[in-house]
Amino acid sequence: MPARNLGLLITAAALAVASASGAISVAPASGAISVAPASAALRVVATTTDLAALAVAVGGDLVSVESIVPAATDPEAFEPRPGDIDKVRRAVLLVRVGLGYDYWLDTLTKQIGDKRLLRGGDAYLDASAGIPLLEIRGQSVMNEGGHAHGVANPHYWLDPENAIIVTAGIAEALVRLAPEQRQRIAANRERFLAELKKRRQRWSERLAPFAGVKLIAYHNTWPYFARRFRLDVIEFVEPKPGVSPSPAHLSQLILEGRKAHVRAILHEPYEPEEASRLVARRLDVPLVLLAVSVDSVPGTSDYLSLLEHNVAALAQALSPPGRQAP
Numbered sequence: 001m002p003a004r005n006l007g008l009l010i011t012a013a014a015l016a017v018a019s020a021s022g023a024i025s026v027a028p029a030s031g032a033i034s035v036a037p038a039s040a041a042l043r044v045v046a047t048t049t050d051l052a053a054l055a056v057a058v059g060g061d062l063v064s065v066e067s068i069v070p071a072a073t074d075p076e077a078f079e080p081r082p083g084d085i086d087k088v089r090r091a092v093l094l095v096r097v098g099l100g101y102d103y104w105l106d107t108l109t110k111q112i113g114d115k116r117l118l119r120g121g122d123a124y125l126d127a128s129a130g131i132p133l134l135e136i137r138g139q140s141v142m143n144e145g146g147h148a149h150g151v152a153n154p155h156y157w158l159d160p161e162n163a164i165i166v167t168a169g170i171a172e173a174l175v176r177l178a179p180e181q182r183q184r185i186a187a188n189r190e191r192f193l194a195e196l197k198k199r200r201q202r203w204s205e206r207l208a209p210f211a212g213v214k215l216i217a218y219h220n221t222w223p224y225f226a227r228r229f230r231l232d233v234i235e236f237v238e239p240k241p242g243v244s245p246s247p248a249h250l251s252q253l254i255l256e257g258r259k260a261h262v263r264a265i266l267h268e269p270y271e272p273e274e275a276s277r278l279v280a281r282r283l284d285v286p287l288v289l290l291a292v293s294v295d296s297v298p299g300t301s302d303y304l305s306l307l308e309h310n311v312a313a314l315a316q317a318l319s320p321p322g323r324q325a326p
């Protein structure tokens, strides 16, 4: 599937906000996040832009942060490029999604062979630790049909409450690496969480009128987001994660969608649009482009704006015409 590189411009804007005091560099080929404060002490490497954004929120000026998977490509179909191994090698802290989502990282860290970067090492952080997981499977199913939903659904960062847990893990790891910065790290995190709490309240209020609304999504990206905001994603355009839909699957989906009074089709920015468009047209409901990751659609340059975008896009799509909230 074509990977459109729409992340680049926004990335630059994001970094201007994220790192007002530091030098900013964006790798033009990758569109990945790269924040480098002038006196960077701790080099953080995150597999995704979401974890990178949360590391920036916690580390502030104390860290330089890079991400590996470009924002506007399918992260679950990602394969590392030649420069990525050096990025990982130089990491003082390596933050991953876990749960099979970024399984390719294990190949890199094994190749590097530095104990710090391996599970249990000082530089290693699996951000899924402590997250209440959804869709847990008995065993790890890696890379099924070119895709990885491993031991559980891995899209946990899309529930804002889970950012509390992820930032706690990042803060703990940073304090372990730089104990003298404990207070600054804690203060950064508190500031971020205060803003998150304020917005969380607004997001809940904005989506409250749509509690229980039935939706169809292209990919199974939304269980954490949907549970938090009481939405009901009943079916997927993909018959399985990473598998394209057949005409028979689409006919069935349209039947079910009609019966369940589905109100919108959720679509991820890097997935092929034709099938989602067809289902939306046949059900006569809007197709809503949501951001799966920081920088995956314009205006989602940090963690809070990612959630802000998704809440606003959904509320607008679900509001009856003429009664759209400001």
Ligand SMILES: [Zn+2]
Pocket (backbone or CB within 6 Å): 076, 148, 149, 154, 155, 219, 220, 221, 241
């Ligand atoms: Zn997925």
